[in-house]
Amino acid sequence: MATPRMSRTNINPNVINAQYAVRGELAVKAEEYRLALERGEKLPFDKVIFANIGNPQQLEQKPITFSRQVLSLLEYPPLLQNEEALKSSFGYKSDVIARAKTLLADVQSVGAYSQSLGAPGIRQSVADFIARRDGFPASQKDIYLTGGASAGVSTILNVICAGKQTGVLVPIPQYPLYTATLSLLDATCVPYYLNEAQSWATDVEEIRTSLANGEKAGTDIRAIVIINPGNPTGASLNPAAIKDVIDIAAEKSLVIIADEVYQTNVFKGEFTSFKKRLRELQAEFPGKYDGIELVSLHSVSKGMVGECGHRGGYFELVGFEPEVVEQVYKFVSINLCPPVIGQCLLECMVHPPVEGEESYELYQKEYNSIADGLKQRAFALYEAFKKMEGVECQEPQGAMYLFPTIHLPPKAVAAATKAGRKADEFYCLRLLDATGVCVVPGSGFGQKEGTLHFRTTFLAPGTEWVDRIVKFHSEFMNEFRG
């Protein structure tokens, strides 16, 4: 009899070391509860609320009609043979039909592989979008379509990281994709802390300290990740803060990895892209910023689109040497191409109907209603947190998350230790068991030693689930009060 060859002791240690809490133990347990309820089992709650992951359409956010009508035609082009019936029976507009034809001409069939970088016409649409957004030109040759932003991050880090000595500056707290991918590549995460007291601002002095510490440890720090607006914090960088980061990147020769997937989820102020700020600075100070290498990532999963399941996105490469670009191309070609229907959805996102087109009015209505709903729910949750004992939360600024601090009584911390748990994990597990609300402990994103947080989305409709959290929290605090 053969004995199994693979065990925890001999598989890839980089995989073992990777951590990814967003879909970890709590998410698995939440799914078990959901199935138990489906089977009719009795639990202290009648519905599981998945507030652990930014998955809008799981929580009843409706897709944008324009995009989905286009995609339906791409999946079954013979529908285009009866435009009259499409219009009269199903309300398809002429601009929907026209867009589907344009996209089909570009991709031929959504069942065919596209070029590895994505379909040329779609890349051109993305470049046009960036140019409109920033007021500076963009070229389709710098655009790489991806299967969601995660695939883009993986590509970039794969090319940049050359083993343990390579360091990448990552904000803490962060979306754990970054630390997980660095673990898989056996590269070194060099953390820099965001400033919670200043609404989770990106603090250049913190970055300098981390750089100095990393350099002292012999790490070759090559890149800095900025998540703007922040995940899990929601914090948005203003033009001055972006300049600070670009300055330090120029000074220390760092590649800037700008994760801008929440660029339309901004409640306070206005989103400024790193690309725009860089081009402004390059115009203002000729020569000074010429060598800067920037990767900017975007996605169809977030914003008002919320099409996570379609796995679409792109990154733009700015300022890289051709010999490096060639290697990026080879890397993405090994994975053949991003999902073509997701590429087409991306096209609809970056090139929505404009005033005067038939679908414009409905598009605007749907878009604004989603945006308003997100803001309302963010503030409703924030108001609830403000009233909870020992909970502090920054005012919502953007993204899809709140990341409150929780101060737990020493007895709760002791009970967690006894259960072999981190205190925030213990709290979140108890919350799930009592209320069916699944959130992610702050330790899954990183947090300053001695502080405790959790991340919750504000996507779930209604306020009943918020009431459940408030009630649980009060009971939890009473149970462990000193």
Add this chain to the structure above:
Amino acid sequence: MATPRMSRTNINPNVINAQYAVRGELAVKAEEYRLALERGEKLPFDKVIFANIGNPQQLEQKPITFSRQVLSLLEYPPLLQNEEALKSSFGYKSDVIARAKTLLADVQSVGAYSQSLGAPGIRQSVADFIARRDGFPASQKDIYLTGGASAGVSTILNVICAGKQTGVLVPIPQYPLYTATLSLLDATCVPYYLNEAQSWATDVEEIRTSLANGEKAGTDIRAIVIINPGNPTGASLNPAAIKDVIDIAAEKSLVIIADEVYQTNVFKGEFTSFKKRLRELQAEFPGKYDGIELVSLHSVSKGMVGECGHRGGYFELVGFEPEVVEQVYKFVSINLCPPVIGQCLLECMVHPPVEGEESYELYQKEYNSIADGLKQRAFALYEAFKKMEGVECQEPQGAMYLFPTIHLPPKAVAAATKAGRKADEFYCLRLLDATGVCVVPGSGFGQKEGTLHFRTTFLAPGTEWVDRIVKFHSEFMNEFRG
């Protein structure tokens, strides 16, 4: 002024070392020719034929109506509010509508992330398909949906490979995904040669020799890749050959990675899966094969479905320890989930309409017509190769490729060397320049020292492009004749 930080000298050397010819220099040049023709430029040919990649729908293969009708409904579910119009104006059948409703109930929205392993109902359909195909039970808990088989291969190799000392047996010639992924992981490819004289059979003595050589070199050989039917060779393993591989895996404690994406592209004999053969052997010899670990991969990209652009597939894990399975789960969760519409397409592939259902007849007709067309074109190409001077080709057996040997005159080899090219590369470049037909040099897949081949798909319709190859070859041979 900052200087660029990244250059060929400091990026990830594993990326630099990876080779992937299928979308390499020749493919890039072919695309440039296509664009030149589109711009109206004059070339020695009026159409580029992409015979370098198994991309059926790029070459006019039509998608299966049943699947695409279902997908159109999933992309825009409000279509389901007028079933009458769907039927009368567009010919949708009741079973299409019913399937769309079932899938929507499972995934909720194709725009929502699914579970990391894929939607539970779809995984169950895959398990049912495997059970029907093999006559042995399969469980949805062992099924992992993926974004194409490539993503599955990457997942498995990421978990198995623990650095340079890890060896994986790979057939030569092979689909270069394997060598490229091993390069990215800095693991060691241990090649074993397929036996061209015996129709590219998998030769156990060759495997033993490679194992011995690898072990002598201190390599910890953990797994063996089998591509069945073969890419680029088309060769199919019969039950006896599969038993030989399983026996050596049992003896040497090797994980079996069975790439079975061409399982329906078989012209000669009948496909037998590794899973089925393993279960037969386990039943026949109780205990002897208990510890075998097997990964079996499948895809929507090939077969009669040919939906490459949708990036759908799955792998089944057999016999792995729970602690290893847990790490596979974590790895796939970092990438969130495979494209949901691709998952749904996979469901349609593994669960097609059956006799008595309204879409059955059309489905059968479409499926058989594609199958017949592929076989006809394979044999037409084979007949042409038989007549070409210095070309030898095995009779077509399966997959989507022919992989002929070419014997080139010494002067051609000398001219190649002078041009700084491998001889097969030189030949394929000249073929492309003269005819617009893009094929891949054998060196992109690996070949025995001193032999030369190229891989061509037999997907392109018509025979005119085959005539172009024949004419080019004759002129090439005359040019370099001694």
